[in-house]
Amino acid sequence: YSRRLLGAATGLHPDAELACAAINMAVATRGGIEEVHQSGWREDPSKRAIFHTDRGSTYTAHAFTKLCQDLDIRQSMGRVGSCFDNAAAEAFFSSLEWEVLSQHTFENTRAARAAVLDWCYGFYNHDRRHSTIGMVSPISYETAAATEPEAA
Structure with missing residues (x-):
């Protein structure tokens, strides 16, 4: 809802191990599995986390599917050949490619990894403004949402 990047794993190959690392980071960002279980999703399934991907x-x-089951994350997959139902992820990777990867030449994979993670967790989450959330950063949006009184 906030465009916040919760988990960003890096590796040489886009495989299930890498995706599992990113999911584990995301769960840790939200307070760990105990917090996820205490969030009330069992009583209210609308609070259950949903992870939307392509069918790769x-x-x-x-x-990966076992980890999602173990963490009570509902998998959602788009239609074959359609990038439009995963527009937020496509926009993120487009921004990453344009703002980081195409602007730098890296000496090695360690330097590339450092630049990507710094952009993700530093600039993207804390400073990059998003038109879909009122031209504020994801962290600012979540902070404002957490401090607003709930609607009656």
């Missing part, structure tokens, strides 16, 4: 082998691999 990364997200259909046994290790």
